[in-house]
Amino acid sequence: MLALPPVLLNVLGFLLGFAGVMVLRVLTVMFGKRPASKRSKPAKTMIVLGSGGHTAEMLMLMDSMGRERYSPRTYVVAATDAMSGGKAVARERTWQKTESPTGFSLVQIPRSREVGQSYLTSVGTTLYSLAFAFRVVLRERPELVLVNGPGTCIPICAAAFTYRVLGLAQTQVVYVESIARTRRFSLSAKLLYHLRMADLLFVQWEQLAKTYPRAVYAGRLY
């Protein structure tokens, strides 16, 4: 055995202990997925709109949800997506039957990589987008994060997971795989599934739920 000075041994012991606690926390959050206990107050909800077909599916799901339960709502859209924000506002108008709906907000998030951007500069923009996601989730501390891809949703999910590990938030992550995925998972679904970052992961085809047993088939949006 090396003879280490007692101070160093103490520091080492503390670091080891801390690392052990963190690993335990990560594993607890990864494997301790269970429904929340009884709730009566509305749940603050963050909805990531992934543009195009992703946005359409997410808003269809919101059509069917008890929106008084999932309130207030924060919609997260990519800064380059000119359409989704307007679609969310239009839908809020319809739901609330008023020209000036309330109780929701829109947040723009920078894209980690634009089509055609070089990989070198995309390292910087990815870090920026990740930092932005961590800031937004910490500020809002939603009780539910609702996502359905594409990649833009991953930084938000990573932030929610990290804050849960650190005990700063109790965010549940619900992912809905696109109806276009009939046989194979998207990259986002694979990440969230294997890293156990989603508390609930829906697929829209029964055969996919057979391939991925922890995925849930509960019907199709369309």
Added chain:
Amino acid sequence: MPAASERTVFVTVGTTKFEALVERVDSLELLRALKGKGYTKLVIQKGNGAYCPSVIVPKGQTKGTTEGVDVEYFDYSPSLATYITSAALVISHAGSGSIFETLTAGVPLIVVPNPLLMDNHQVELGEQLAAMGHLVSAAPEQLLAAVQSFDASRLKPYVKGSAAGMAAAIDKQLGFTP
């Protein structure tokens, strides 16, 4: 409202472009095949691709009558839904929005997945629904053959899904229901 005797084929490429599909549709052979199936009108939403139909409409014009079929094309319209619901046949790119809008409207559908899209899960969706008998899926170069052998009566109606199951599971997950 379309005239009662009018049977329109609506071709749609969605919000982007899909020139391979527009080029295949711009063909006298295809037009004859459609006419042979009893369709009287062809409306093409061509998107923002550079290719403009010039075989089945006079060059430089956006409408005309060829082989007895009325043909017109445009780039985009905010009311694609109206075109879809009033069509007798839709030939569409394989985007999920267009597909399910057409299926739930009960309009016969031929989808053409865009082979140029990366990570092409459009093909997956088209093939899945074709295997279930709800539509016909064809590559651009198979479109003519698909139209020639098309029989709308063999397609099975699509029963619209529901988000209620997902909503209930989320309620349970969040603790709103036991």
